[in-house]
Amino acid sequence: xxxxxxxxxxxxxxxxxxKALDGVDLNVEKGKIYGVIGYSGAGKxxxxxxxxxxxxxxxxxxxxxxxxxxxxxxxxLKKTRQRIGMIFQSFNLLKTGTVYQNIAVxxxxxxxxxxxxxxxxxxxxxxxxxEDKRDTYPGQLSGGQKQRVAIARALAxxxxxxxxxxxxxxxxPDTTESILSLLEQINQEFGITILLITHEMHVVQKICHxxxxxENGRVIERGRVVDLFSKPKTPTTKRFVQSLFQDDxxxxxxxxxxxxxxxxxxxxxxxxxxxPALALLxxxxxxxxxxxxxxxxxxxxxxxxxxxxxxxxxETETRRAVMFLEEKGIGVEGYVQEVSTHVS
Amino acid sequence: MSARVSEFIDLWGADIWSxxxxxxxMVGISLFISVLIxxxxxxxxxxxxxxxxxxxxISFRLLNAVINVIRSIPFIILLFFILPFTKFxxxxxxxxxxxxxxxxxxxxxxxxxxxxxxLLEVDRGVxxxxxxxGIKTRHIIWHVLVRESRSSIVxxxxxxxxxxxxxxxxxGLVGAGGLGDLAYRYGHLxxxxxxxxxxxxxxxxxxxxxxxxxxxxxxxxxxx
Ligand SMILES: Nc1ncnc2c1ncn2[C@@H]1O[C@H](COP(=O)(O)OP(=O)(O)O)[C@@H](O)[C@H]1O
Ligand SMILES: [Mg+2]
Numbered sequence: 001x002x003x004x005x006x007x008x009x010x011x012x013x014x015x016x017x018x019k020a021l022d023g024v025d026l027n028v029e030k031g032k033i034y035g036v037i038g039y040s041g042a043g044k045x046x047x048x049x050x051x052x053x054x055x056x057x058x059x060x061x062x063x064x065x066x067x068x069x070x071x072x073x074x075x076x077l078k079k080t081r082q083r084i085g086m087i088f089q090s091f092n093l094l095k096t097g098t099v100y101q102n103i104a105v106x107x108x109x110x111x112x113x114x115x116x117x118x119x120x121x122x123x124x125x126x127x128x129x130x131e132d133k134r135d136t137y138p139g140q141l142s143g144g145q146k147q148r149v150a151i152a153r154a155l156a157x158x159x160x161x162x163x164x165x166x167x168x169x170x171x172x173p174d175t176t177e178s179i180l181s182l183l184e185q186i187n188q189e190f191g192i193t194i195l196l197i198t199h200e201m202h203v204v205q206k207i208c209h210x211x212x213x214x215e216n217g218r219v220i221e222r223g224r225v226v227d228l229f230s231k232p233k234t235p236t237t238k239r240f241v242q243s244l245f246q247d248d249x250x251x252x253x254x255x256x257x258x259x260x261x262x263x264x265x266x267x268x269x270x271x272x273x274x275x276p277a278l279a280l281l282x283x284x285x286x287x288x289x290x291x292x293x294x295x296x297x298x299x300x301x302x303x304x305x306x307x308x309x310x311x312x313x314x315e316t317e318t319r320r321a322v323m324f325l326e327e328k329g330i331g332v333e334g335y336v337q338e339v340s341t342h343v344s
Numbered sequence: 345m346s347a348r349v350s351e352f353i354d355l356w357g358a359d360i361w362s363x364x365x366x367x368x369x370m371v372g373i374s375l376f377i378s379v380l381i382x383x384x385x386x387x388x389x390x391x392x393x394x395x396x397x398x399x400x401x402i403s404f405r406l407l408n409a410v411i412n413v414i415r416s417i418p419f420i421i422l423l424f425f426i427l428p429f430t431k432f433x434x435x436x437x438x439x440x441x442x443x444x445x446x447x448x449x450x451x452x453x454x455x456x457x458x459x460x461x462x463l464l465e466v467d468r469g470v471x472x473x474x475x476x477x478g479i480k481t482r483h484i485i486w487h488v489l490v491r492e493s494r495s496s497i498v499x500x501x502x503x504x505x506x507x508x509x510x511x512x513x514x515x516g517l518v519g520a521g522g523l524g525d526l527a528y529r530y531g532h533l534x535x536x537x538x539x540x541x542x543x544x545x546x547x548x549x550x551x552x553x554x555x556x557x558x559x560x561x562x563x564x565x566x567x568x
Contacts, residue, residue, distance in 0.1 A: 052476050081478030092473035095568045096491055106474065109483045139568035150473075157477065 001193045002028040002051060002161060007060035009046050009217075020046040021057065022217035028195055028210075033187050033300075035204040035225075036197040037240060038214035044197040047214070048163050051195065052084045053077060064161065082110050085154030085192075089166035091146040093138045093153075099125070100134040103153045110157065124152040128182065144175035151182060155190070162186070164196035168203060180206050184300075201240040205229075207300055213237045229304050230267040230331040238336075247293035247308045249335070261312040263292070264322070267331035268305050277328050278309065285321045287313040308335055356539055359526060364546070366521040369440050370512045374447035375505055381452040385411070386459020387485055397481045411453040419450050419511045423518065443512070443520040451508055458500030462493040495566040502558025506551050523547055 009021040020043045028034040038044050049055040050062060053069055062069040069080060093102050103121045112120065125131050128148040138146055147167060154162060164183070168176040184207045187194050198204065204211050204225060212222040213236060221228065221237045232238045249263070257263060268277075278289045289309050296305040311318050322332050385407065391397045392404040417425065423446045430437050430445040466489050474484045490497070513524020523543050531540020 054472060054476055078478040078480065081476060084476070086473065086476040088469060088473065090467075090469050092467065092469040094470060094488065094492060095467075096494065096565065097567075105487055106477050106479060109474075109479045109487060110477065137567040163476075 001030040001032075001065060002026065002034075002195060003063040003066075004047075004050070005061045005063070007047070007050055007057045007062070009043075009050060009055060010058045019217050021050070024060075024214075024217070024219055026212060026219065028193060030193055031187070031191050032209045033184070033194040033196065033207050035208035035211040036195070036214055036219075037199065037201060037204050037211060038197075039199060039236075042214040043217040044199075044214055045165055046217075048165050048195060048197050051161075051163055052081050052086060082157055083159050084161045084163065085157060085159035086163040086165070087147065087150045087154055087167045089169045091138070091143075091150045091170075093146060093149055095138055098135050098137055099130060099141075099149050102138065102149055103156050106153060107156055120156045120158075121152075124155045127155065127186075128152045142175070143171050144179060147171065147175075147179055148182070151179075151186070155186065155192075160193060162192050162194045164194065166198060167196065169198065169200070176203070177206075183207060201244050204240075205244060205297065205299055209300060213240065225299055226269055226302065226304065229299065230269060244297060245293075245295045245306050247295060247306060249292045249308055253292070254335070257292075257310045257312075261287075261310060262318050263308065263310050263335035265331075265333045265335050266307045266309055266325065267333075268307075268329070269299075269302055270305075277325060277330055278307075281311075281321050281324065284324065285313070286317045287311050287321045352538060352542075356542070359530075360523075360539075360542065360546070363521055363523045363526040363543070366440060366525075367509065367512055367523045367550075370443060370447060370515060370520060370522055371505060371508050373440075374444050374451060375501075375508055377444070377448045378451035378455050378504070378508075379501070381448065382455025383459055383490075385452065385456035386463060387489070389456060389460040390463045390489070391481075391485075397484075411456055414449065414453045415457070419446070420514050420517070422446055422450055423514060438519045440515075440520045442518050443515040447508060447511055447515070450511055451504055454507065455500070455504050458504060459497065462496035462500055463489045465496060466492045495562045498558055498562045498565060502555060502562075505554060505558075509547070509551060509554075523550075 004024055004026040007021050007024045008019065011018045011020055024047060026047075036044050036047060046055055050057045051064075053062065057070065060070075064080065064084065067080065069077060072080060094105065097105060100121055103124065104117050107117045107120060108114075121134075122131070125134060128151055130145060130148050130152065133141065133145065138149065141149065162183075167183075168179050171179060180203060183194060183196070186192055187207075196203070196208070208225050210223065211225050211228055212219045213228070213234065214220065215234075215236050220234050221232070228237060229241055232241050247265075254263060278291070281287055281289050289311050292308045292310055294305065294307040296303050298304075311321060313321070325332050388398075388403070389407055392400040392407070394401070394404075414422070423443075426446055426449060427437050430442060433445050434441050436442045470492065471484060471488055474488050512520070512522045513528070515522055516525025516528055523546060527540045527543035527547075530536040531543065
């Protein structure tokens with residue numbers, strides 16, 4: 001559906017050149033919710049903006065439905081953009097227009113027939129749950145309501161793709177939840193492919209099928225969300241996963257326990273597989289496992305759990321136990337004390 | 345008292361009335377033409393900026409320079425300075441007709457600047473959202489830029505109109521009449537103090553009324 005090939009974007013400010021994107025490939029399948037996560041300045045916004053060519057890449061090609069956008073004329077590009085919705089962190093609504101006008105004006109300007117405009121506005125206001133606000137100005141709406149209007153505005157063009165640039169970053173946690181649910185609903189009901197960027201792992205966890213992690217203009221890791229959660233490879237990804245689980249163990253305790261056996265982090269998909277495996281461990285091996293911290297959280301389609309466990313026992317026995325756990329499909333990693341290099 | 349008032353009206357009423365009409369004519373016509381020229385120039389000033397839709401260094405710098413040059417010249421000098429140009433455009437350099445050209449040359453660049461600053465206030469994000477929806481640049485100009493800044497535009501036009509009223513006071517020098525001219529000729533040159541007071545009073549009322557009207561309109565158009 002969306003295919004980016006070797007996208008590079010360099011910004012020139014004065015004499016310095018910033019490479020915001022450095023050879024990024026991305027492939028988003030139809031009907032998927034694809035997340036791109038990274039710290040501030042990683043190049044996420046630039047990336048999502050190259051998809052509809054708000055930012056023209058210095059190098060590389062952008063395809064949507066196998067049509068190369070980078071090769072289209074200005075007129076054709078405008079037509080294609082009408083099928084690509086976009087929502088923003090700052091909502092970007094007309095202050096001088098009512099909710100109704102905010103949805104209707106762009107429809108009118110893209111040549112939707114008058115009669116159809118009215119029915120479309122009603123339909124999509126209904127979907128985002130704001131029928132009763134149609135004559136209200138954005139100044140009188142909450143952040144979440146504004147984002148709903150922006151979503152209705154995008155949907156009213158009946159797009160195939162929806163791009164979201166930090167769409168929930170300006171919202172409080174509850175509102176974020178409700179907007180994420182709305183996006184998920186849109187994805188399921190209309191089959192709209194969603195590419196969203198965020199700096200919050202929570203967003204990825206809640207609604208994404210797949211995710212790419214960005215750093216310094218490159219994608220450093222990508223895959224199914226479950227895989228990234230259970231086997232994060234890069235330190236950045238590990239830190240993002242860590243940010244969801246408050247499973248820090250006090251330093252003194254770690255020092256004390258490590259003299260009597262290894263501390264490991266176990267990750268498992270599905271709620272049931274973790275604890276029974278630990279029970280088997282103490283039965284089959286000369287090991288006393290004790291849980292130091294733990295958390296089970298809901299990924300988009302399945303629960304995912306992480307336990308920090310102390311395995312008290314001999315080294316060889318511990319090694320065998322770890323192998324046993326891995327055979328059961330449980331991710332095992334040495335516990336690393338989280339240093340306070342925190343998320344910006 | 346009332347005898348004096350009716351005597352004054354008998355004596356000066358007609359002159360004052362025609363001066364009011366002349367002022368309104370000069371202001372109305374030149375404001376209209378100035379907006380027609382100034383609004384597009386203001387839009388051009390915004391769009392030819394680096395990074396904007398019609399990014400064009402040469403046009404931007406040229407336009408900027410021309411506007412600055414004209415705006416540096418006081419109206420009274422401009423009035424005489426461009427006499428040949430006025431003659432060429434209007435066919436005459438005297439009367440209301442002869443003063444419209446210099447008034448427009450004086451006001452249009454001012455309005456262009458006011459438009460420019462009003463349009464620059466519009467949130468870049470909204471423009472971007474409309475670009476992302478595949479909407480044509482000319483539609484974005486009207487339906488986003490001008491629409492979103494209409495409150496500031498009205499305030500700017502109010503200021504421009506008041507400036508115009510001030511400039512018309514000097515139009516008497518080319519025989520165009522108006523309230524300013526009346527106050528100057530009778531009040532100053534012939535020392536008819538009453539006439540001067542009344543015209544000055546009328547000018548104050550006019551300017552006050554205009555500013556209040558502009559403020560109310562601007563507040564109404566603003567929706568946040
Ligand atoms: N228009 C621009 N001009 C110059 N530099 C830019 C521009 N946009 C982004 N950058 C730079 O590109 C890098 C990536 O920015 P961005 O894509 O906004 O990151 P993110 O969205 O991940 O925070 C940053 O270093 C930023 O300063
Ligand atoms: Mg960003």
